[in-house]
Amino acid sequence: MRTIAVLNQKGGSGKTTTAVCLGAALAERGRRVLLVDLDPQYSATTWLSTLPVGRGVFDLFADPRGTSLQAVARPTATPGLDLAGASAWLVGAEKALSAEPGAETILKEHVAALPAGAYDYLLIDCPPTLGVLSVNALTAAAEVLVPVECHVMGLQGLAQLAQTVELVRRRLNPALRIAGIVPCRLDARTNHGPEVVAKLRARFPETTATAVRENVRLAECPSMGEPITAYAPASAGAEDYRALAAEVMAREGGEGGRAANS
Numbered sequence: 384m385r386t387i388a389v390l391n392q393k394g395g396s397g398k399t400t401t402a403v404c405l406g407a408a409l410a411e412r413g414r415r416v417l418l419v420d421l422d423p424q425y426s427a428t429t430w431l432s433t434l435p436v437g438r439g440v441f442d443l444f445a446d447p448r449g450t451s452l453q454a455v456a457r458p459t460a461t462p463g464l465d466l467a468g469a470s471a472w473l474v475g476a477e478k479a480l481s482a483e484p485g486a487e488t489i490l491k492e493h494v495a496a497l498p499a500g501a502y503d504y505l506l507i508d509c510p511p512t513l514g515v516l517s518v519n520a521l522t523a524a525a526e527v528l529v530p531v532e533c534h535v536m537g538l539q540g541l542a543q544l545a546q547t548v549e550l551v552r553r554r555l556n557p558a559l560r561i562a563g564i565v566p567c568r569l570d571a572r573t574n575h576g577p578e579v580v581a582k583l584r585a586r587f588p589e590t591t592a593t594a595v596r597e598n599v600r601l602a603e604c605p606s607m608g609e610p611i612t613a614y615a616p617a618s619a620g621a622e623d624y625r626a627l628a629a630e631v632m633a634r635e636g637g638e639g640g641r642a643a644n645s
């Protein structure tokens with residue numbers, strides 16, 4: 384199983400859109416995907432859940448021995464895509480956990496307890512902070528995908544993010560690496576968007592070949608309760624997330640792939 388944290392401490396960078404639509408595109412290709420919503424604003428859960436979530440992933444942290452990722456996971460309307468949903472309960476978790484020694488490894492232990500072979504991919508939609516919930520994601524994951532809004536402002540904070548990933552790698556998770564910086568919301572009609580992509584490519588060789596274009600269908604689909612692949616399967620947004628899924632899948636079996644992280 385590949386475990387991928389979708390992280391950027393900047394809000395509105397495209398994390399939830401990427402976690403949901405990449406997850407759906409991987410599921411479309413026959414992969415079994417578990418999406419874990421770690422955001423106290425639970426937007427991925429609002430988007431995808433069809434079944435009651437209850438307290439959801441909060442219980443994984445509040446009562447680690449009393450529940451499991453498998454018990455919290457629910458199928459979504461997309462075959463192959465399951466969701467471990469979040470709830471407003473998660474708002475208090477950040478503060479409570481920061482006072483608890485060793486809280487960084489709680490999610491990692493739950494991931495390790497998943498039955499072998501249950502999923503091919505575990506995607507974690509992170510909150511827009513570098514707090515203890517995001518550190519849990521970075522400790523549980525082997526790979527980090529960083530969606531970046533294609534705007535000069537979008538580049539801010541990337542150095543701090545890379546520093547946090549490096550600290551977690553040194554102290555808690557030697558296998559961790561930034562697998563991809565994903566340019567999101569690219570408006571190719573202006574000079575500005577492509578300039579930002581060029582800057583990203585120059586600064587970060589791990590920038591993905593796929594840039595996700597600004598696409599109104601992507602903005603619409605959360606309120607329709609469907610990932611882009613179901614809501615507008617022929618849209619540019621669906622095309623881009625399928626291309627991103629193909630790029631991610633091309634690394635299966637390689638470094639950070641099944642062999643290294645199963």
Ligand SMILES: Nc1ncnc2c1ncn2[C@@H]1O[C@H](COP(=O)(O)OP(=O)(O)O)[C@@H](O)[C@H]1O
Binds near residue numbers: 395
């Ligand atoms: N490629 C895109 N085209 C159009 N709208 C997008 C695109 N990517 C994200 N959005 C919209 O931008 C907003 C922020 O995206 P979101 O994925 O929720 O970011 P984050 O999870 O990082 O806060 C949402 O309203 C989302 O629908």
Ligand SMILES: [Mg+2]
Binds near residue numbers: 398400426
């Ligand atoms: Mg989000």
